[in-house]
Amino acid sequence: MAEQKQKVTIDGAEYNLSDLSENARNQVMNLRVTDQEISRLQQQLAITQTARKAYANALAEELPKKH
Template identity: 45%
Template sequence: MMDEELEVTVNGVSYAVKALSEEAQAQVANLQFVDAQIADLNAKLAVYQTARNAYQSALQQLLPVTRQ
């Protein structure tokens, strides 16, 4: 197994996380946590949007046909 060193890139500059101060490493961990939460919310949003589209389609099938 390769021993990859975790890096973080800020303003186009990459930094080895283990070389950062404890405070900076804590902020990297905070960013990782928030990024994971955002990804989870985006996945849930996609599910909800798909369900909404299905419900709307089902409703349209049940409505009487109108002439325009």
């Protein structure tokens, strides 16, 4: 079976990871880690925004009604 090389696409160009310098591979890894952290933070933000809306709705229910 032929070994499949890992590839990465940067600015529309595809590269074999094994063809990149060690520093370039490290930067790819850094980008992947930061992309994962951005995704995690976006999920946390969505959860927090949902909770805030629920709290605001609960507060609105507790406020005296204006006539």
